[in-house]
């Protein structure tokens with residue numbers, strides 16, 4: 220996989236590293252209270268140190284990508300997966316509000332899906348708030364056959380991982 224992928228939409232995507240704390244902080248800072256709630260499913264005015272540490276604890280079982288604006292390389296979004304079962308990954312995405320609806324989430328999801336597929340995983344889940352129309356719309360656009368289910372009393376989007384990422388479609 221290329222280290223940095225230039226898109227035609229004014230941003231680049233690269234693999235996230237454990238020392239990417241500043242990128243994590245910048246993306247979090249650029250998300251509104253509502254976006255943070257949609258991302259973490261609870262009101263999240265600040266990133267707890269323990270949560271921040273976990274979000275940077277990257278490995279072959281926890282893979283993340285950062286989107287950066289093409290010019291000044293400002294971090295504008297992060298997409299990740301965590302291995303949650305022999306065949307399954309859980310994904311999460313966060314895009315700064317100023318960049319919503321400009322293809323960043325789609326591109327990040329494509330990278331996450333492709334990496335999970337290359338790692339041999341077959342199923343993807345994402346925990347979502349019931350009013351998260353953006354994530355539901357993105358999943359419908361990128362994950363054919365995605366279904367809404369309740370797991371552990373949480374609303375989840377569930378899909379089989381496509382063999383070709385939506386970013387390449």
Ligand SMILES: CC(C)(COP(=O)(O)OP(=O)(O)OC[C@H]1O[C@@H](n2cnc3c(N)ncnc32)[C@H](O)[C@@H]1OP(=O)(O)O)[C@@H](O)C(=O)NCCC(=O)NCCS
Nearest residue numbers: 254257311313314319320321322323324325353354356357
């Ligand atoms: C969900 C999120 C990542 C989408 O990122 P984005 O960069 O705005 O999405 P994109 O521009 O790539 O949109 C791709 C497609 O998703 C769908 N979509 C995106 N936003 C949507 C919205 N508000 N309503 C309905 N569909 C939407 C559309 O099909 C869109 O394609 P289109 O613009 O050609 O119609 C972003 O809204 C976000 O960070 N939200 C807060 C955090 C969050 O909800 N994370 C998900 C929890 S796992």
